[in-house]
Amino acid sequence: MRNLLFFCSLLFPFCVNAAALGFDDARLLLNRTSFAASEKEVNEFAKLTREQAVERLLNGTRTTAVTAPPAWINDPIIPPRTLRNLSQEERKAHQQEEIKKGFDLRAWWLQEMLVTPSSLTEKMTLFWHNHFVSSQQKVKYAKLMYRQNVLLRKYALGNFGELLHAESMDPAMIIYLDSATNRKGRPNENFAREVMELFTLGEGHYTERDIKEAARAFTGWSVEPDTGEFRWRPFFHDDSVKTVLGKTGNFDGNAVLDILLARPETSEFIVAKLWREFVSPTPDPKEVTRIANQFRSSRYDIKVALRGLLLSDAFYVQENRAVLIKSPVELTVGTLRQFNFSVPNALPFAFTVAQLGQNLFSPPNVKGWPGGEAWINSATLLARKQFLERLFRAQEMPQGMRVEMKEMGKVKGAGKIGMEGRERFTQAMESIQFDAGKWLSQFNGDERTQVARLVLASAPVDRLDNNARGLELIRELTRDPVYQLK
């Protein structure tokens, strides 16, 4: 017996972790890594140890979407020079078409989030969309935004170094950060600055001189106008010697990216950002360094970083529960998934998330959505509450949701989906279904306690009405301020 105790104390961390997660830890893990977990999933994970649970999540990730993309992704793009020669009306029509495609794209991605067997894959794709920011507002071509999204998903839980290289040479990014106009003798520093400040090192770990030198290395990257593919233009490349972060050589863009990847600041910057996404708003510097070291020695395997975070004690401590604010996408997709809504077409929710402040494929600027507390102001909070209220107003969904149609007009670009788009929107709205009775029937016995512990990340702020049952109970819980947290 004493031997066993001794043995156990040597392996202390493993002994603790070897215990089953239990309902609350399983719920925490699943809700932070997915769009709301069902009672069944939580119960399944509750029986696993931390390691088993995290492995199951990481083994289940994908590199492609299960939802079929819009058909137009195979259409050729109209090169800018052709566009310039079109009449005013034709150009306008083309612009309109691209904006409509943008809505197809948003509906497609939201649909994928609603049905994917690996929510974590979509959460990480969204995480990288908000890291390697590009916006359709500037890129214009919806097809390029789609391709970028495919790329983000391909590497979402793969290798960060490969992701950085692929993203830097991605045509949408080349347009978004002006790499195509960055030429020998006429440098444009936009990409060079953002790649250091926002994609790798973080502010304060480079000089203005590093940016100028790096910008010269990135010259020559461009887009083939007829296909929208990456194109290398050696004629525009500055092949003289550059000095970046103390290293001197005849660098091209890829060489500079490798210099950035070799810096410890890069791994720490990424791990701290993942911490704020998954663990808490205030990264623990020691833990970040520990996990960043593992991340770097794995040559930037993103799963290594995630595993480190999801297995850390900091992830599970009481102080870090319910401390993250759900993004508009998490609130919307999470609610629809949580309550088993049937959503044949996710188009209406493209407007919902935009109205709540997260217009997919159009982050506000190169820094992306600031997130956290910035998600909540008087307008967005009331809009969140109104969205939830309408969802659960009545069993017959279309009636409650029709009001949303009027609100929709206020979303930027909403007027541009045209008559046909409006029809699709109405149809989509009317086909949304939710069966409260059926959903509640999965709980037997003490429905109130069980539903509350499943849908809320911590105890509710408001006192629950003891008589609330059924749909009324769901409305009460989703109205509580704690429902905004994960």
Add this chain to the structure above:
Amino acid sequence: MKRRIFLKTLGLGGCVVFAPNLVFAASPAGNYGNLLVLIELKGGNDGLNTLIPYADGEYYRLRPKIAITRDQVLQLDERTGLHPSLKPLLLLWQARELAVIQGVGYPQPNLSHFRSIEIWDTASSSQEYLSEGWLSRVFASEPVPKQFAADGVVVGSQELGPFSGGGTRAIALANTEQFLRQARLADDTAQKVTNPALAHILKVENDIQQAASRLKGNYEFKTEFPKTQFGNSLKAASQVIAGGAGVAAIKISLNGFDTHSNQPGTQQRLLVELAEGLAAFKSALIEINRWNSTLIMTYAEFGRRPQENLSNGTDHGTSNVHFLLGGKVKGGLYGLAPQLRQLDGNGNLAFGLDFRSLYTTAIDKWWEGDAKNALGGRFAALDVLRA
């Protein structure tokens, strides 16, 4: 005599007794009985076709298609005149209540909508990223009286802009009645919590509750507001003010100034909307006796390029013209007239007056505060307000 000194002599300084006087109960630090109304001309209004240098041949050379002809211009002096659509503003000009500020901009201008409006909203320099809006910083250093319905109200948009971040009690609404209807969804818990995310949500819930409990929104104005979105916003703003609930600043946006193509028709429509709206706003403020305690200021992310483009429009530019108006404004032309022969490498105008000088004017002169704390530097205030 200043209102709060007046109150003091009556022994009412800082004392809140009845609702109509609530707005005049200024805090010791800032005279928030004076209201600031910001009008954002979103997309970047073309200043050169707003205030036209009609005597400058270079203007007509740069804009062969979209220039406003000399005979159309509403002349303000022998060189400068307003766009014909701004006719309703002429009355204000003649009453010397309209200040026209030329050449407003900042060093190393950024030509992106997003980034440049962020610079204006946070009053940062071009290379500096700040997370808090400039008014949030003003209110942090000189708090708005607690009994006010809100520190700031944003009408007709969800972008808090200058009210972003910090502890600012900012409310966004489209109209007061709708806000009051929706506000019933807000939670009225008075719980104190340690979880910062939850505390933030509860603060916003409380801000909504407080605003909703003070705002009325049913004042019967005799003034007719234009039946446009901007007109509706001004009406909503007037309702907020008329309730006497107390608010230090209001932001209203007029969208659509990003006129890359076919500018003349679009800008004409927008300027009519602006000018008719402002004229109605003045009339409403006079009705409720607030014209002399309201300062209206326009702003935008940037002006537009002097040289017209090939689509009958203009591309993103730099420095711009802005308006200050109100019962206490000393009307006239201010700032640096456009130097059309000294354009920069992108073909854009040099600026003559840092936009933070306008903010300093509002903070130091209008609110009698200290702009240095909020703006992180000294910018000269304009002598544009009557005592």
